[in-house]
Amino acid sequence: MAYYSGLSETLRMTFVQIMILSTIAIVIFLYGMISTLQKWGSGVTGYALEPQVGQKGSAIRFLKTWWSQVTEVARHGHGKPILEVLILDILFQRRILKRSTFRWFMHFCIFAGWMSLFSLSGMMFAVEMTEKLGLMLPFTPAEFRDILSFPNYVFGYILLIGVLIAIVRRLFVTEVRQVSIMYDWILLAGVFIITISGFIADGIRTDIIWGFGLNQASAPPAALFHSIISLLFCIAYVPYSKYIHVIATPLAILANKGGE
Amino acid sequence: MAKRTPSIDTKNLTAVQLMELDSCTRCGECVKWCPTYAATDGKPGLAPRDKILRWRQYMNKSYGIKAKLFGPQEIPQSELEEFKDDVHSCTTCGICGTVCESGINTVELWEALRANLVKKGIGPYGKQNMFPKLIGQYHNPYLLDQKDRLAWVPDDVKIEDKSDLVYFTGCTAGYKQLTLAFATSRVLNKLGIKFAMLGEDEWCCGSALIRTGQAHVNGMVPLQVAKHNVEAIKKMGAKKVLFACAGCFRTAKIDWPRLLGEELPFEVVHITEFLEDLIKQGKIKWEKSIDKTITYHDPCHLGRHVGVYDAPRYVLSHIPGVKFVEMDRIKEFQRCCGAGGGVKAGIPDLAEGIAQSRVKDALETKADLLSSACPFCKRNLMDGRDSMKADIDVEDIIELVAQALGLKLD
Numbered sequence: 001m002a003y004y005s006g007l008s009e010t011l012r013m014t015f016v017q018i019m020i021l022s023t024i025a026i027v028i029f030l031y032g033m034i035s036t037l038q039k040w041g042s043g044v045t046g047y048a049l050e051p052q053v054g055q056k057g058s059a060i061r062f063l064k065t066w067w068s069q070v071t072e073v074a075r076h077g078h079g080k081p082i083l084e085v086l087i088l089d090i091l092f093q094r095r096i097l098k099r100s101t102f103r104w105f106m107h108f109c110i111f112a113g114w115m116s117l118f119s120l121s122g123m124m125f126a127v128e129m130t131e132k133l134g135l136m137l138p139f140t141p142a143e144f145r146d147i148l149s150f151p152n153y154v155f156g157y158i159l160l161i162g163v164l165i166a167i168v169r170r171l172f173v174t175e176v177r178q179v180s181i182m183y184d185w186i187l188l189a190g191v192f193i194i195t196i197s198g199f200i201a202d203g204i205r206t207d208i209i210w211g212f213g214l215n216q217a218s219a220p221p222a223a224l225f226h227s228i229i230s231l232l233f234c235i236a237y238v239p240y241s242k243y244i245h246v247i248a249t250p251l252a253i254l255a256n257k258g259g260e
Numbered sequence: 261m262a263k264r265t266p267s268i269d270t271k272n273l274t275a276v277q278l279m280e281l282d283s284c285t286r287c288g289e290c291v292k293w294c295p296t297y298a299a300t301d302g303k304p305g306l307a308p309r310d311k312i313l314r315w316r317q318y319m320n321k322s323y324g325i326k327a328k329l330f331g332p333q334e335i336p337q338s339e340l341e342e343f344k345d346d347v348h349s350c351t352t353c354g355i356c357g358t359v360c361e362s363g364i365n366t367v368e369l370w371e372a373l374r375a376n377l378v379k380k381g382i383g384p385y386g387k388q389n390m391f392p393k394l395i396g397q398y399h400n401p402y403l404l405d406q407k408d409r410l411a412w413v414p415d416d417v418k419i420e421d422k423s424d425l426v427y428f429t430g431c432t433a434g435y436k437q438l439t440l441a442f443a444t445s446r447v448l449n450k451l452g453i454k455f456a457m458l459g460e461d462e463w464c465c466g467s468a469l470i471r472t473g474q475a476h477v478n479g480m481v482p483l484q485v486a487k488h489n490v491e492a493i494k495k496m497g498a499k500k501v502l503f504a505c506a507g508c509f510r511t512a513k514i515d516w517p518r519l520l521g522e523e524l525p526f527e528v529v530h531i532t533e534f535l536e537d538l539i540k541q542g543k544i545k546w547e548k549s550i551d552k553t554i555t556y557h558d559p560c561h562l563g564r565h566v567g568v569y570d571a572p573r574y575v576l577s578h579i580p581g582v583k584f585v586e587m588d589r590i591k592e593f594q595r596c597c598g599a600g601g602g603v604k605a606g607i608p609d610l611a612e613g614i615a616q617s618r619v620k621d622a623l624e625t626k627a628d629l630l631s632s633a634c635p636f637c638k639r640n641l642m643d644g645r646d647s648m649k650a651d652i653d654v655e656d657i658i659e660l661v662a663q664a665l666g667l668k669l670d
Contacts, residue, residue: 035325036282042323043275047518048375048475050271057323065275078567095361099289176288183313184286240325248283249362255276259363260354260564260592 004205005223012220015128018227025231032239033247037062069255079257089258090250106165110191113159117198118234120148120155156198163192187242190233197226266322267335272375272473280369281316283362284309290356290366295596296349296603299613305346308356308366314343315373337382344377348385349610351603352471353560353596367565370601374473384472385606391468392477395485399463400431401605410459412438417445423456426498426526428489428512430505431464432635439669440635443662444504444531450665451538455502461492466519467511467561472602475519486516493526504531504658506559506634507600510566530562531658532633536571539578547666549581552653554660555627556584557618557641558594559634572633572657579664587621595621597632599640615644622652629653631660 006012042057044050045065070082080089088094093111097104127144130137139147166188170176201222203210214222237243253259270278290308291297297306304310318340320326321333350370357366377383384391394401412434413419427448433440448455466482469475475482489512493501503509513528538544556576562568569591577584589595598604598614619641622630630645630652632638642654659669 032325035328038328039319039323040275040279040282043270043273043278046274048272049274050379051269062275062279066279069274069276089363093361095363096287099287099359099361103287179286179288179291179309181286181313242285244282245285245362248279249285252276252280252283253363255279256363256365259360259365260358 003223003227004220005201005227006220007224009217009220013224013227015132021228021231022235025236028236029238032236034059036239036244041065066251066255070257074257078260082254082257085254085258089253095253095259106162106169109158109162110166111162113155113157113162113195114191116155117152117159120152121230124148156195159191160195160199163188163195167192183242190229190237190241190243194226194230194233197222197229201226264331264334266327266332267340268318268322269376269380270323271379272372274372277365277369277372278319280362280364281312281319283364284312284316284360285362286313287361289359289361293355293359293593295353295355295598295614295617296351296610299598299610299617300349305342306349308350311343311347311350311370311373312364318343340377340380340382344374344383345385347373347377348383348388348472348602348606350601351560351596351598351611351614352601354564355593355596358564358592371471371473375475376473378473379476384474384602388468388472388474388602388606391472391602391605392474392481395464395466395469396478396481399485400435401464401468402431402435404435406460406463409434409462410457412441413445413457414442416449417442418449419445420454420456422497423454424497424499425453425455425502426493426496426500427455427457427502427504428462428465428493428508429457430503430508430635432507432639433505434462437635437639439659440504440638440656442669443656443658443667444502446667447535447658447662447665448502450667451543456496456498458489458492458496461488461495463488465489465508465511466515467507468602468605470511470515471600472606480519482511482515483519486519490516490520490524498526500527500529502529502531502534504633504656505636506530506562507636510561513566530568530571530633532562532571532575533568535657535661536574539575544578544665546580546664548664550579550660550664551581552628553583553585553626554629554631555587555622555625556590556657557587557597557622557630557632557637558591559632559637560594560596560600562633563594564592572631575657575661576631579660581664582660585625585627587625589621597637597640598644599636604636604640611640612643612647615640616648617644619644619648619650619652623650627652629655629660631655631657633657 003013003018037059038057041059041062093104093108096107128141131141170180199210204214204216204222205219286309288309294308300306318335321335347370352367352370354367357364391401394403399406427444429441463485466485469482509530517524554576556572558569576582595618596614597618598611604611630641633656638654638656645652645654662669
């Protein structure tokens, strides 16, 4: 099975090549994630404690400490039930909504768009794997890709709206621009490049809106660029950048039972 | 060549707190609300977001992936000293945690960072380093004689030798702001409520040490005082302990059980909660009208830290003649008075600057009187008012209750 993406129209990526690239991204992610968990796990397990002499950071220690905090009874009376926290504070992002409807809209567009596209890509991958394993499905991977085409557009545009608001805000709101550091810019640039490259790669292939009149011969390299940049920013780079908040923030909100 | 060691360590910092550093999205909400940042006209280092960023960078330099591969990167001592100054300039009011979109428990984080640095020999700030000696040796932070714990008790006040109810005076009310102690004890007597006091057996609650990151100094003084006070209260046979000081109340309610590793064998109640119950039961017969417009400042240790917001308002609004008005920033979004977290002792000018902001909030309501429910808040708000020469009275709720019951305060 060949993909649209490739170095040229004739040199298309194969399933195996994409799998190799994905595996590399996942290995980089896992190495970073384990290192990050070990960094977190260099902390102590409870109030006012000290690490033992020579003790190294441990991912298991972090997970145990986190879980014990999630399950302990809060003394300050701010704690909320875990299901409420999961739905309202993590999925619906209530804490951002409480502070600013505008920023909530922006972040929720990015969150919903990003996560949905990630899930749709995961579903596509599952269908391809199913076919590789020789299992019968009522549709071929190509047909399934067409089925996903509409939701991909919808969530792509939702993501784009969020990203554009974020960029405009960071560029033109003085108080935000002045305190922005590379840590913030890389995150935003990554999401922006992925989103735009996805629209352009699809636009060149289908010659609709985002093709900008470019030669269809450039569709495979454009798609390849989008695939690689997505693997890089969506997976590999997460533990090494501000993208880590995608993992750490829900964990913090859960540990603090929804926060104060 | 000897292997480089990290410039920082993780003492007192839990694994979850280290994760919280990475969960900060730098949204800036904490900066908008921080009273210390505002009072210093936006000194960048005081922004909670900036403190989190710096410690995250220190962690990455010491324990991050690059440090793992190439060895830890040195953090200059001067940088850590500057960080110490900034982290000790915080009143630990907790507004940054309330508005934090990532739900970070910032108060615990600041206290852990302080303790971590103190253990490294960096900090605390200024006179704060006197607390361990004073509280450890004298059992109060004012260098006063423990035998004088009950010296304030006037002849007309009746105290039981043993009782179900103990009034824990606190060092500030018992030694410095006697009107609060007079008011509390006389109100209880007037209402026919029998209570005992610990007298010489009442030791400082330990709040000043915990808040300034010195809980471990001199052999864990806060643990010693918690043990001592709990034992003394148990000996009195108390089932309920009354606190009129928000700082002592928070420490007894949250810190003592945590230090001792067990639940307390008695109920910890703030005087405003106690009075609210009595009013609801119709047990308070007011004798005088206080014809004033009064606003209320939520002490951080009573409100945000523990969640007692309604009881003080209930009491105030039931005092005859009181026209109760709210300030713009109230309850969980209240602006700190500036006294907490050791700032009053360590950086009094900063404490006064923050207090001025809060007094301005009160003046905007056109209130005659700014009330609170904490001797520390009262002291600092009065200092702020005096420095501004503002025309507004500052009194504790218990003093107002005493006046409305026809009791004298001297």
